[in-house]
Amino acid sequence: MRLILNRKIIGLILFLVLLIVFANIYQSQVRNFFFLVSEPIQKPFWKAGQGISNFLQAIAFSQKNQEENQELRLLVEELLTKTANIAELESENKTLREALEIGLRKEFSLVLAQVTGKDIAQDSLIINKGAEDLIQNNLPVVTQQKVLVGKITEVFDNFSRVYLISSENSSFDGKILGSEVPGLVKGSGNLKISFDLVPQYEEVKEGELLITTALGGIFPSGLLVGQVKSVKKSDIEPFQQIEIQPSFDIKQLDYLFIISSF
Amino acid sequence: MVRNIFILIPLFYFFILLQVSFLVHFSLWRWVPNLILISVILLNIFSFSIKLGVGAALAGGFLLDVFSSNFIGFWILILLALAFLISFVFKKYVRIPFVQGG
Numbered sequence A: 001m002r003l004i005l006n007r008k009i010i011g012l013i014l015f016l017v018l019l020i021v022f023a024n025i026y027q028s029q030v031r032n033f034f035f036l037v038s039e040p041i042q043k044p045f046w047k048a049g050q051g052i053s054n055f056l057q058a059i060a061f062s063q064k065n066q067e068e069n070q071e072l073r074l075l076v077e078e079l080l081t082k083t084a085n086i087a088e089l090e091s092e093n094k095t096l097r098e099a100l101e102i103g104l105r106k107e108f109s110l111v112l113a114q115v116t117g118k119d120i121a122q123d124s125l126i127i128n129k130g131a132e133d134l135i136q137n138n139l140p141v142v143t144q145q146k147v148l149v150g151k152i153t154e155v156f157d158n159f160s161r162v163y164l165i166s167s168e169n170s171s172f173d174g175k176i177l178g179s180e181v182p183g184l185v186k187g188s189g190n191l192k193i194s195f196d197l198v199p200q201y202e203e204v205k206e207g208e209l210l211i212t213t214a215l216g217g218i219f220p221s222g223l224l225v226g227q228v229k230s231v232k233k234s235d236i237e238p239f240q241q242i243e244i245q246p247s248f249d250i251k252q253l254d255y256l257f258i259i260s261s262f
Numbered sequence B: 001m002v003r004n005i006f007i008l009i010p011l012f013y014f015f016i017l018l019q020v021s022f023l024v025h026f027s028l029w030r031w032v033p034n035l036i037l038i039s040v041i042l043l044n045i046f047s048f049s050i051k052l053g054v055g056a057a058l059a060g061g062f063l064l065d066v067f068s069s070n071f072i073g074f075w076i077l078i079l080l081a082l083a084f085l086i087s088f089v090f091k092k093y094v095r096i097p098f099v100q101g102g
Helices: A002-025 A027-060 A062-100 B004-025 B035-047 B050-066 B074-093
Strands: A109-121 A124-127 A141-142 A150-156 A160-164 A171-176 A182-189 A191-197 A208-213 A224-234 A241-246 A254-260
Touching: A002 B050, A002 B074, A027 A062, A027 A109, A027 B004, A062 A254, A109 B004, A124 A150, A124 B050, A150 A171, A150 A182, A191 A224, B004 B035, B004 B050, B035 B074, B050 B074
Parallel strands: none
Antiparallel strands: A109 A124, A109 A254, A124 A160, A141 A150, A141 A254, A150 A160, A171 A182, A171 A208, A182 A191, A191 A241, A208 A224, A224 A241
16 A cells, blocks of 8 residues: 555656756747637637726826826926927938938837736746747837846747846946936846946936846847836945836836837 | 636636736735736636636646746646645535536
């Protein structure tokens, strides 16, 4: 009896070891197969979840929205004035470029992808574009507004995994827009980002915008990363502790763009 | 027992899809309920069948691994350890009067 039991336990362990080894060797194919089969079921789930979540949020924040609406209207008016100024500057810029024969800056090559799954605990997303769509590792992923979301870290045949910039594995060069203060943007996990290696003497204010630089060669320059949420200075620390609020809302991420060349 | 596991596999598959595509929209403080983990724990507590518990841990762990960014085997090992631990504790130390088995 004990012999039979031992054989069963040994059999189970062997089966388990073989399953784990083979599944990890062929993990790309295994995961791609499951993502491919699940996509038609996941899409309605995703839409239903998003719809219900938006509806509940709309109810919860309807009062707050009214106040925000008032503030936003004022902001829109202010922005319209600025847009008019920008349009004027653009036209001036275009004329100058033509005069200098510089030509327009090459636009990014973008590939549209849809989010099919999220792993919030790991700060990662699954999108429905993969090796068959010529997607490669390390390509930047942005939103419609060209807000930096993350980069491709794993490519399957029809899907890819995107690690968000808030992931603990993420670090790249950035700078404060306007004051040009450079530093290292590091993901801290749980959707938190910090701006590191900024010396104490540099002046960084809450609300300032953080953008990417082309220094590391990972991301193109000028992509919006987030807004400075808090700045802590300490005499005993060599650098400031700056917390960044990402400019994307993970709950609203539905369609994304992969920058295939920049 | 085998029939029960074959019923559990589609149920777990439904749970994992619900978890990664539907429930992520309702995360509270970035926490999403792990339906498979909860199911495996409840199943091991109330079924008193180690075979069913291990089968559920294997199937559920595999599906959790496929849809998470960890290596395949991470959740299988956690759920298996949990199944054996619950089975051991309940066999040795706990008696639930209204549940048959043990």
